[in-house]
Amino acid sequence: MAGKYLRFIRQYGKKTRFYIVIFILLIVLDLIVVHILIQSRSPLTPSNTSSFVPSNVTVWVTGNGSGNFTCNGSNDQVEINRAFEYVAENPQFTTVHLKGPNTYLISDTIFIGNNTTLEGDSTAVIKLIDHADWPVGKPMITQINSTGIHGVTIKGFEINGNHDNNLDKPKGYGYYDMIHFRNSRDIQVHDMYMHDGHGEGWKADNSSNIQFYNNTIYKTGHNGLFAENCQNVEAWNNNITVRTDSGLRSRNSNHVKFHDNLIDSYYHWSAGGAGILIEKTTGVVNDVKVYNNTIQNTYGPGIWLIGCCRPYSRDDAKNVYIYHNIFYKTGTNPNIDWVGGIVTSGFYDTLIEKNTFDGVYHGAIIQIYPRSGTHVYPTYSNSGHIDLSPKGTGYTTIVRNNIIANTKQRKKDPDGTGYGVINYLPKTHTIILENNCLYNNYAGNYLNCTSTTDIYVDPAHLNQNIGAGYYSEEIQESINQTMIHSILTERCS
Numbered sequence: 001m002a003g004k005y006l007r008f009i010r011q012y013g014k015k016t017r018f019y020i021v022i023f024i025l026l027i028v029l030d031l032i033v034v035h036i037l038i039q040s041r042s043p044l045t046p047s048n049t050s051s052f053v054p055s056n057v058t059v060w061v062t063g064n065g066s067g068n069f070t071c072n073g074s075n076d077q078v079e080i081n082r083a084f085e086y087v088a089e090n091p092q093f094t095t096v097h098l099k100g101p102n103t104y105l106i107s108d109t110i111f112i113g114n115n116t117t118l119e120g121d122s123t124a125v126i127k128l129i130d131h132a133d134w135p136v137g138k139p140m141i142t143q144i145n146s147t148g149i150h151g152v153t154i155k156g157f158e159i160n161g162n163h164d165n166n167l168d169k170p171k172g173y174g175y176y177d178m179i180h181f182r183n184s185r186d187i188q189v190h191d192m193y194m195h196d197g198h199g200e201g202w203k204a205d206n207s208s209n210i211q212f213y214n215n216t217i218y219k220t221g222h223n224g225l226f227a228e229n230c231q232n233v234e235a236w237n238n239n240i241t242v243r244t245d246s247g248l249r250s251r252n253s254n255h256v257k258f259h260d261n262l263i264d265s266y267y268h269w270s271a272g273g274a275g276i277l278i279e280k281t282t283g284v285v286n287d288v289k290v291y292n293n294t295i296q297n298t299y300g301p302g303i304w305l306i307g308c309c310r311p312y313s314r315d316d317a318k319n320v321y322i323y324h325n326i327f328y329k330t331g332t333n334p335n336i337d338w339v340g341g342i343v344t345s346g347f348y349d350t351l352i353e354k355n356t357f358d359g360v361y362h363g364a365i366i367q368i369y370p371r372s373g374t375h376v377y378p379t380y381s382n383s384g385h386i387d388l389s390p391k392g393t394g395y396t397t398i399v400r401n402n403i404i405a406n407t408k409q410r411k412k413d414p415d416g417t418g419y420g421v422i423n424y425l426p427k428t429h430t431i432i433l434e435n436n437c438l439y440n441n442y443a444g445n446y447l448n449c450t451s452t453t454d455i456y457v458d459p460a461h462l463n464q465n466i467g468a469g470y471y472s473e474e475i476q477e478s479i480n481q482t483m484i485h486s487i488l489t490e491r492c493s
Helices: 001-042 077-089 480-491
Strands: 058-062 096-097 102-108 108-112 118-119 122-128 142-143 149-155 158-159 181-184 184-190 194-196 202-205 208-213 216-218 225-228 232-238 237-243 248-251 252-257 260-265 274-281 288-291 295-296 302-307 321-325 327-328 342-345 350-353 355-358 365-367 394-399 404-405 417-423 430-435 437-439 444-447 469-473 476-478
Touching: 058 077, 077 096, 077 102, 077 108, 077 118, 108 118, 108 149, 142 149, 149 181, 181 184, 184 202, 248 252, 274 288, 365 394, 365 430, 417 430
Parallel strands: 058 096, 096 118, 102 122, 108 142, 118 149, 122 158, 142 181, 149 184, 158 194, 181 202, 184 208, 194 216, 202 225, 208 232, 216 237, 225 248, 232 252, 237 260, 248 274, 252 288, 260 295, 274 302, 288 321, 295 327, 302 342, 321 350, 327 355, 342 365, 350 394, 355 404, 365 417, 394 430, 404 437, 417 444
Antiparallel strands: 469 476
8 A cells, every 4th residue: 555655656746847847937938928029019119229228318319220219311200209209108208319410301390299308419400301392381390289388398409491402482481490389388499509491490379488598590581589479488698690580579479588699690682680579569568678689780670679550558568678788780781771770669668778889770779660562571471561650659769878879871772861869750759868878970869859968979988877888890899888998098098
């Protein structure tokens, strides 16, 4: 009996060990299969060419296979949009980074979602393809949800609008805007290089909390920044060369600050209009500040302030504050008559103080509006001839503690131009002048206005309380007001 039992135990033990070995092998095989399936389905390496994993909150797009998504120089918006789709599906990620040096050629729009950053190396370039033939209103970068967007930052890289290889489309009519957001809030665009476009650098419609700073904008096809029907807009520390329209433009927007920008133009028929344009046709525009800017050699006026097109109350268009700016040789356009330093109409209680105007064309501060029949950018229509006349009366501009020197005749119809301050609209507009310094203006100091408190001496003799600084032909740079005394000493030594 005992012998039978021992034989049973030995046979059972062999079978048990066999089953255990089989079971272990099945587990190992299952683990191998699961690992293979996970690797084959990884959305971050669609081409299975890289094992690179996202770092922290960032998904990387490259042109050399070292990132999570690889672009090959053709239809690169496809991979960039896949990166944004991945960020949208995985909330732990917030940022798509374009690695440089590389040019990402796009043949279609890039779409960004909420609470997302699009950033890049300074050597990363998004470039429109040659002969893109997009319809009007189709931008290079926009929102994925047409109803609205929030919490977006775009920073650090270059956008090339490839203007010269898309000459079948006109500038200034809504083609190939570089960035366009509508119904948006909490948006930042900064530290960008945006150039050679057909349309806007950035167009913001019906939006709030807009920040545009530390950008270099060169020859876009319309405005550097165009904020329309927006609230809480700030643009600062930008370097803008204007083409076709304006460097910074605000239309029917309120709580606006444009400050510490350098704005210029180049001498060409397409070189544009104002350095800064503030418009009012609807809504409320009663809190706009423009300060600490240097605006020089613009084709149109340095600043254009225009209220027009329909009647409105005093409270709807007032209190624009323009101070501590430098205007140097603004208004070089030989084809329009509404050039100057600051050109204004249709606004109540505008305050212009502690600015310096040196060598501007036509006049430093002028109450005028472009007359019917004048082609005005931007048009977004075929005619471009619209009535810009103000519809009310009692518009007042206060001009105090400014330096106005060396005003020149304008280039179009120069006769009778070159005054320091001009009011072409005395029936509806008034200029109040207090404690300004006027000196060496070609035609004299005033046309249809006057002052009992202004002074008429070389600005180099002034103390620091008047003007934002002074440009000297002898020293070809902007001179801070704290240097005025040292300039006087040098001249008299």
